Amino acid sequence: MSLLSPESLAELPATVQRPAYERGALRSGIVHLGLGAFQRAHQALYTEAALADGDLRWGTVGVSLRGPGVPRTLAAQAGLYAVTERHADTAHTRVVGGLREALFAPAALERVLGALADPGVALVTTTVTEKGYSQHPASGELDVDDPDIRHDLAHPDAPRSTLGVLAAGLRRRPAGAPITVVCCDNMAANGRTLQRLLGQYAQQVDAGLARRIEHDIAFPNTMVDRIVPAATPASLDWAQARLGGLRDEAAIVCEPFTQWVIEDRFSSPRPAWEAGGALFTADVRPYQAMKLRLLNGTHSAIAYLGQLRGLQTVADAMADPLLGGFARALMTQDLLATVDVPAGYDARAYCRELIHRFENPALGHRTQQIAMDGTQKVPVRWLPALRESLARGVERPFLERALAAWLHYLGSGRDDAGAPLALSDPGAQALAQRLQAAGSAHEAVAAALEVSAVFGREPWAEAFMQRLAGHLAVLRRGGALALLAPGSRH
Ligand code: CS2
Numbered sequence: 001m002s003l004l005s006p007e008s009l010a011e012l013p014a015t016v017q018r019p020a021y022e023r024g025a026l027r028s029g030i031v032h033l034g035l036g037a038f039q040r041a042h043q044a045l046y047t048e049a050a051l052a053d054g055d056l057r058w059g060t061v062g063v064s065l066r067g068p069g070v071p072r073t074l075a076a077q078a079g080l081y082a083v084t085e086r087h088a089d090t091a092h093t094r095v096v097g098g099l100r101e102a103l104f105a106p107a108a109l110e111r112v113l114g115a116l117a118d119p120g121v122a123l124v125t126t127t128v129t130e131k132g133y134s135q136h137p138a139s140g141e142l143d144v145d146d147p148d149i150r151h152d153l154a155h156p157d158a159p160r161s162t163l164g165v166l167a168a169g170l171r172r173r174p175a176g177a178p179i180t181v182v183c184c185d186n187m188a189a190n191g192r193t194l195q196r197l198l199g200q201y202a203q204q205v206d207a208g209l210a211r212r213i214e215h216d217i218a219f220p221n222t223m224v225d226r227i228v229p230a231a232t233p234a235s236l237d238w239a240q241a242r243l244g245g246l247r248d249e250a251a252i253v254c255e256p257f258t259q260w261v262i263e264d265r266f267s268s269p270r271p272a273w274e275a276g277g278a279l280f281t282a283d284v285r286p287y288q289a290m291k292l293r294l295l296n297g298t299h300s301a302i303a304y305l306g307q308l309r310g311l312q313t314v315a316d317a318m319a320d321p322l323l324g325g326f327a328r329a330l331m332t333q334d335l336l337a338t339v340d341v342p343a344g345y346d347a348r349a350y351c352r353e354l355i356h357r358f359e360n361p362a363l364g365h366r367t368q369q370i371a372m373d374g375t376q377k378v379p380v381r382w383l384p385a386l387r388e389s390l391a392r393g394v395e396r397p398f399l400e401r402a403l404a405a406w407l408h409y410l411g412s413g414r415d416d417a418g419a420p421l422a423l424s425d426p427g428a429q430a431l432a433q434r435l436q437a438a439g440s441a442h443e444a445v446a447a448a449l450e451v452s453a454v455f456g457r458e459p460w461a462e463a464f465m466q467r468l469a470g471h472l473a474v475l476r477r478g479g480a481l482a483l484l485a486p487g488s489r490h
Contacts, residue, residue, distance in 0.1 A: 004077050004248040009095065013244040016082070019097030020052040026059035028100050029271070031115050031169070033162055034128035035062040035070050035102060041083050041228045041254045043125055043184055047098050049276030058123075058271040059100040061115040065128065065162060067104070073249045074102035081250035082243055086362040092256070093242045105165055109158070116169020119177035122268035124169075126194065127184045127224075128162045130376035133197055137379055137427065138453045140193070142200040149201065156205045163201040170217070171209050178268035179217055184224045186296055188288055188380055191263065195219035220263035223287040225295065227357060228254040229365040257357055261287040286342040289384075293339055295354055297381040298331040299370050301402035302358070304409045306367035308416055308480035314365045318358045322484040328355060330398035337394075338385040368422060374406055375427035375454050383455065390464055400464070401483055404471030407448050408480075411435030416479035427453070441476060442469040 002008050009018055030047065032039055039062075047058050062079075064071050074081060079099035085092050105112045115121055126132075136143040142163075143149060152164030159165045166181070173179065181198075183190040195213060202210035229235075231252065239251035260273065264280040274280065281287070299314070305326065306317040318324045332351050341347040382399060389396050410432045413421055423432070431451050438444035445468045449455045474482050 001245070001247050004080050004082065004095070004243065004246045006078050006080065008246055009080070011244060011246060012095070013242075015093070016243060017092070017094035019048070019095065021054070021056060021097070023097045025056050026051070026098070026100055027057050027120055028061050028115060028118065029058040029121055030060045030123045030125060031112075031121055032060050032062050033065060033124065033126045033165065034132065035064040035074070036127055037230060037252050037254075038224075038226070038228045039125065039127045039184065040081060040096065040099075040250070041252045042224055042226045042258060042260065043127075044096055044098055045083065045258065046260055046273040046276035046278050047271050048094075048096055050271035050273060051098055053272060053275050055271060057120070057269075058098070060098050061101045061103065061112075061121070062099050063103050063105050063112050063115075063165075065105045065132070065160075065165065068107060070250065071102035071104045074099060077248065077250060080248075081252065082239060082248050083252045083254065084239060084242055085256040086253050087256050087360050088362055090256075091242065091362075093239075106160065109165075112165060113169045113172055116166070117172035117174070119174055122178060123180050123182060123270060124166065125182045125184055126162065126166075129373065130185055130187055130380070131373055131427070132162045132185070133187075133194060134161055134163055134201075135193065135197055136453070137375065138456060142197050153201075153204055163198050166198060167202050167205060167209060170212070171206055180266045180268045180270065181217060181219050182222060182262070183219065184222055186224070186292060186377075186380065188292060188384070189221055189285065190288070191219035191221040191265075216267060218265045218267035220265040221284040221288065222263065223259070223261040223284050223291050225259040225291055226254055226257060227360075227363060227365060228252060229363050230369055232364065235364070253363070255357055255360055255363060257353070259291075286340055290339050290341060290345070290347075290350070292381055293335045293385055294331055294351060296377065297335050297385065297399075298327050298354070298358070300374065300377055300381050301330050301398075301405070302327050303367045303370035304374070304402065304406045305480050305484065307371050307421055308405060308409055308475075309484075310415050310417055310419070312366060312368070313363070314358050314367060314370070315361045315363065317367060318355070322481070326398060326401075326484050327358070330402060331355070334396040334398045335385060338388055338396075368424075371409070372424045373427070374410070374425050375431065376425075378403075378406060379454055379456075387456075387458070390461055395464075395467070400467055401471050404445075404468050404475060405480060405483060407431075407435055407444065407468075408472055408475040411438075411444060411448075412476075416481055440469075441473040442466070445469045445472060 148161035434447040
């Protein structure tokens with residue numbers, strides 16, 4: 001069995017698209033932190049379009065901060081990997097060539113810092129997940145108790161955290177070498193947030209760097225969108241068949257839809273990402289809010305209710321009459337009502353398209369994957385919509401039930417059939433302990449909402465807490481099935 005490689009490219013079936021440029025002539029212009037499937041199927045393809053247009057300055061140095069597996073796999077394939085866009089029975093596969101190096105930061109720190117300092121590199125992009133920025137969830141500021149941040153502040157030249165690595169690399173850049181940092185994680189005001197956190201970190205290490213971060217380096221906000229499930233043994237085998245038998249251990253199967261809206265605010269040259277369809281705009285915030293609430297907000301509800309109901313994929317959840325109906329109502333009634341739709345958007349059409357994307361039977365997008373790190377996601381996806389509504393005296397019955405379902409998921413740790421759930425959320429310990437220790441549903445809700453790291457410091461209205469406790473009581477008695485049953489609306 002041969003591996004995907006520059007030598008084996010010629011063996012690919014003619015239907016598979018390959019890099020339309022001379023890979024050997026590529027230079028490194030981008031350092032990407034967080035070499036996961038998302039970047040490789042999203043930003044990398046926009047860069048690929050710019051490369052295909054002949055601007056070969058924009059090869060990527062990909063950096064993984066957490067595990068050696070992905071860089072090792074990609075290095076063995078000389079950076080090549082295949083992305084298949086798949087919806088139901090249609091599929092299109094291409095091999096991506098823009099990744100020049102794949103590094104594991106702890107093992108190749110000097111090369112990573114050298115790349116960040118290279119004047120030929122004009123961009124840093126990041127996808128390190130919400131929790132990768134060492135942000136204190138309640139205050140929104142730098143979490144100085146984060147063990148990695150503590151370590152990096154004590155050893156700024158041997159950093160482990162995203163912020164520490166970024167700061168150490170930027171410190172080494174020669175004066176007058178412009179650079180822009182483009183955050184591509186699902187957070188509101190993601191660019192500004194990264195700028196603020198990095199600035200706070202730099203304050204404690206190097207005041208000159210902190211000034212450059214504030215004044216000289218742009219951190220545009222972005223909205224990124226593409227559903228990219230984690231690979232599975234089955235998806236890798238399926239891709240192998242598409243690739244005419246060549247094995248690609250880094251193969252990605254994702255949806256055809258892709259969107260990237262970027263604040264037009266750069267302090268350096270950049271690739272012509274518009275060649276891949278990126279939209280540059282003065283203000284990304286309305287796009288961010290629309291996407292985070294409607295797509296990610298509904299996703300999280302599907303994840304917790306799906307896990308409780310024993311539904312393993314988003315498509316299965318959408319096909320379930322009760323949960324599918326709930327998800328549609330949550331999106332098109334509760335969440336949509338809280339969104340200021342960007343000019344020129346047809347919000348109903350956007351929702352219809354989202355539902356179609358969620359129904360994609362070919363993706364196998366696991367509810368368990370989306371359920372991860374809820375304490376990072378819920379405060380971004382649900383709570384602003386809920387707070388705004390409650391402040392105006394408006395109830396959000398579906399959103400409130402989704403929140404109760406998350407609490408039940410954390411507190412019970414079991415699905416409707418009594419099977420243990422695989423929880424993965426390092427920030428959820430305090431919340432889960434409180435939920436488990438509480439007696440009545442009302443006590444549980446009160447104890448949970450006091451966890452200010454998740455729910456903030458503003459008190460919640462008693463009437464809202466009562467409704468939430470009512471939903472939690474239903475969940476405790478009859479599981480998610482009872483909560484979703486039409487008769488349970490109270
Ligand atoms: C998902 C996102 O895992 C999750 O939390 O909601 O990864 C989602 O698939 C992407 O944001 C889609 O753009």
